[in-house]
Amino acid sequence: MVKKKLPLFPLSLLLLTFLVSPAPSKTQIVSPSSIFAGGEWRLLHSNIGISAMHMQLLSNNKVVMFDRTDFGPSNLSLPNGQCRMDSNDSALKVDCTAHSLLYDVATNTFRPLTVETDTWCSSGAMLANGSLLQTGGYNDGDHTIRLLDPCETDQCDWIEYQDYLLERRWYATNQMLPDGRIIVVGGRRQFNYEFYPRNGESSSSTYWLELLRETKDVYENNLYPFLHLLPDGNLFIFANTKSISFDYTNNRVVREFPPIPGGEPRNYPSSGSSVLLPLQFGPGLDDRGTVQAEILVCGGAPQESFSNAKQGTFVPAVSTCGRLKVTDSNPKWEMEEMPLSRVMGDMLILPTGDVMIINGAASGTAGWDMAREPVTAPVLYQKDEPINHRFTVMHATTTPRLYHSTALLVPDGRILVGGSNPNPYYNFTNVLYPTELSLESFSPPYLAPEYNSMRPRILSATGFFTYKQFLYIRFAVADYRTASEVSIAILAPPFTTHGFAMNQRMVMLRVMSVAQFPWFVHEVSAVGPPSAEIAPRGYYLLFVIHAGVPSSGVWVKVQTQF
Numbered sequence: 001m002v003k004k005k006l007p008l009f010p011l012s013l014l015l016l017t018f019l020v021s022p023a024p025s026k027t028q029i030v031s032p033s034s035i036f037a038g039g040e041w042r043l044l045h046s047n048i049g050i051s052a053m054h055m056q057l058l059s060n061n062k063v064v065m066f067d068r069t070d071f072g073p074s075n076l077s078l079p080n081g082q083c084r085m086d087s088n089d090s091a092l093k094v095d096c097t098a099h100s101l102l103y104d105v106a107t108n109t110f111r112p113l114t115v116e117t118d119t120w121c122s123s124g125a126m127l128a129n130g131s132l133l134q135t136g137g138y139n140d141g142d143h144t145i146r147l148l149d150p151c152e153t154d155q156c157d158w159i160e161y162q163d164y165l166l167e168r169r170w171y172a173t174n175q176m177l178p179d180g181r182i183i184v185v186g187g188r189r190q191f192n193y194e195f196y197p198r199n200g201e202s203s204s205s206t207y208w209l210e211l212l213r214e215t216k217d218v219y220e221n222n223l224y225p226f227l228h229l230l231p232d233g234n235l236f237i238f239a240n241t242k243s244i245s246f247d248y249t250n251n252r253v254v255r256e257f258p259p260i261p262g263g264e265p266r267n268y269p270s271s272g273s274s275v276l277l278p279l280q281f282g283p284g285l286d287d288r289g290t291v292q293a294e295i296l297v298c299g300g301a302p303q304e305s306f307s308n309a310k311q312g313t314f315v316p317a318v319s320t321c322g323r324l325k326v327t328d329s330n331p332k333w334e335m336e337e338m339p340l341s342r343v344m345g346d347m348l349i350l351p352t353g354d355v356m357i358i359n360g361a362a363s364g365t366a367g368w369d370m371a372r373e374p375v376t377a378p379v380l381y382q383k384d385e386p387i388n389h390r391f392t393v394m395h396a397t398t399t400p401r402l403y404h405s406t407a408l409l410v411p412d413g414r415i416l417v418g419g420s421n422p423n424p425y426y427n428f429t430n431v432l433y434p435t436e437l438s439l440e441s442f443s444p445p446y447l448a449p450e451y452n453s454m455r456p457r458i459l460s461a462t463g464f465f466t467y468k469q470f471l472y473i474r475f476a477v478a479d480y481r482t483a484s485e486v487s488i489a490i491l492a493p494p495f496t497t498h499g500f501a502m503n504q505r506m507v508m509l510r511v512m513s514v515a516q517f518p519w520f521v522h523e524v525s526a527v528g529p530p531s532a533e534i535a536p537r538g539y540y541l542l543f544v545i546h547a548g549v550p551s552s553g554v555w556v557k558v559q560t561q562f
């Protein structure tokens with residue numbers, strides 16, 4: 001058995017406390033660690049020049065961020081004194097400012113990128129070769145795809161292909177597929193899906209998706225559907241309250257799941273969020289189909305929120321999470337109350353396999369100036385705890401992160417938080433919630449210095465491996481427990497926008513043995529993921545977790561055999 005729960009008090013601290021006071025009460029032992037128990041916020045930049053509306057971490061540890069091109073000058077100049085001329089731009093015909101940048105995690109610096117067409121409310125996914133594929137947007141950008149290669153030089157920039165998409169994709173969702181293609185689903189008034197790359201017979205057609213037509217309301221509200229690739233290769237699609245398992249190859253609904261209880265919509269602008277909980281499997285359970293898959297959906301806004309917010313009434317956000325084991329023969333939503341109601345929260349899978357719910361508001365909905373009561377405290381969801389004991393409220397920041405805010409995990413285990421712009425322009429005055437150009441980091445409790453003696457440091461890892469192949473990871477740890485407390489996780493870096501982390505997925509690798517070497521060094525042998533349905537090929541962050549304490553992540557690539 002592999003334990004993933006974070007220990008309450010590290011051994012070293014326990015000993016120390018015993019020396020100081022021979023008969024300590026429980027609270028005395030716990031209290032030193034409680035300083036960091038709620039995590040820690042840091043301001044990285046008060047002004048990066050743009051508002052981080054969309055973000056993706058690349059395999060060179062740089063984060064691509066972008067907002068939109070049609071809402072006036074940002075506070076960051078385009079490189080080399082360039083200007084973008086667009087006679088159709090509704091805000092600015094000649095714009096010499098950037099609306100995208102590349103942030104370097106290690107140095108905390110950034111440089112502008114050049115995006116020509118409008119990327120507003122678009123989608124994306126990292127391709128198997130490490131390039132970011134971004135799809136759609138608004139106006140001149142709504143049929144555009146854009147590619148950004150990760151590179152070590154300062155040369156790489158967006159390459160745009162206008163009119164690549166068959167339909168307008170504004171508020172669509174992407175997911176990487178086992179064969180390396182990306183499926184692009186929905187968007188405003190688009191009850192269909194298409195693929196990247198666009199090749200073969202299917203190049204001229206999109207495919208109908210009835211679920212999207214059926215779940216929209218009078219305001220067309222069910223956007224940015226939640227997609228998760230299931231272990232059997234079918235696609236889980238959730239829109240507002242309904243969800244299905246969908247065979248996208250044959251355009252066939254495989255299963256209809258029960259609607260989420262409560263009847264409250266969970267998709268844009270009732271923006272809740274969703275994750276596929278980490279996929280794990282034990283001995284003898286490594287074939288496709290036998291892995292269990294659980295979906296978690298949290299937060300949202302009641303049906304009437306949108307029309308009420310338009311009239312200036314801000315209805316409390318949804319307070320529940322639903323968890324559904326989709327691989328059960330008769331799955332039922334298990335409902336749970338969050339300590340804080342939330343709309344527009346982001347849900348991020350942490351290296352420990354737990355989930356951080358961060359950003360958003362306690363009343364209103366997504367949309368221009370449509371939310372109130374920013375929820376500045378993240379909430380930790382510990383998936384292996386019993387129901388009603390899973391949530392812990394973290395320390396709050398002071399910056400509201402509302403509509404158009406984002407968050408993602410970086411390799412050292414921190415969460416990068418940016419954006420928030422509930423205004424149709426860059427508005428810094430005369431508005432309730434000004435456009436946010438700042439960038440913050442949030443360090444979850446597992447980064448507390450008192451866990452450092454138990455924190456594994458990865459010395460080397462097999463960088464490229466294929467399905468079911470053995471791989472080896474060497475790590476050093478000062479205070480080693482037992483092999484049963486070592487686990488290995490790989491995490492696909494998501495594209496995050498509008499509260500949903502597209503393509504986010506964690507797979508636990510099967511640990512075969514842990515060998516002990518001198519000088520605190522250990523070597524784990526583990527087995528690569530069983531199939532491309534469980535882990536599509538591409539780049540992942542690999543973490544070693546020891547006694548609940550995660551290492552920093554290193555990049556590995558899952559690939560097919562040559």
Ligand SMILES: *[C@@H]1O[C@H](CO)[C@@H](O)[C@H](O)[C@H]1NC(C)=O
Pocket residue numbers: 073074075076077097
């Ligand atoms: C960014 O804002 C500062 C302060 O308002 C201003 O001095 C600077 O010129 C701005 N830069 C750009 C590129 O807009």
Ligand SMILES: *[C@@H]1O[C@H](CO)[C@@H](O)[C@H](O)[C@H]1NC(C)=O
Pocket residue numbers: 085086087088140
């Ligand atoms: C402006 O829009 C028109 C109509 O869609 C199009 O024909 C023209 O090429 C656009 N101009 C630019 C500079 O994009």
Ligand SMILES: *[C@@H]1O[C@H](CO)[C@@H](O)[C@H](O)[C@H]1NC(C)=O
Pocket residue numbers: 127129130131147149150197
């Ligand atoms: C990845 O593949 C795409 C084509 O799908 C290509 O445009 C891009 O340059 C490739 N990236 C790398 C890093 O090779």
Ligand SMILES: *[C@@H]1O[C@H](CO)[C@@H](O)[C@H](O)[C@H]1NC(C)=O
Pocket residue numbers: 072423425426427429430431
């Ligand atoms: C927001 O900014 C735009 C463009 O600068 C301006 O036209 C508009 O009046 C501003 N809105 C408010 C509420 O200040």
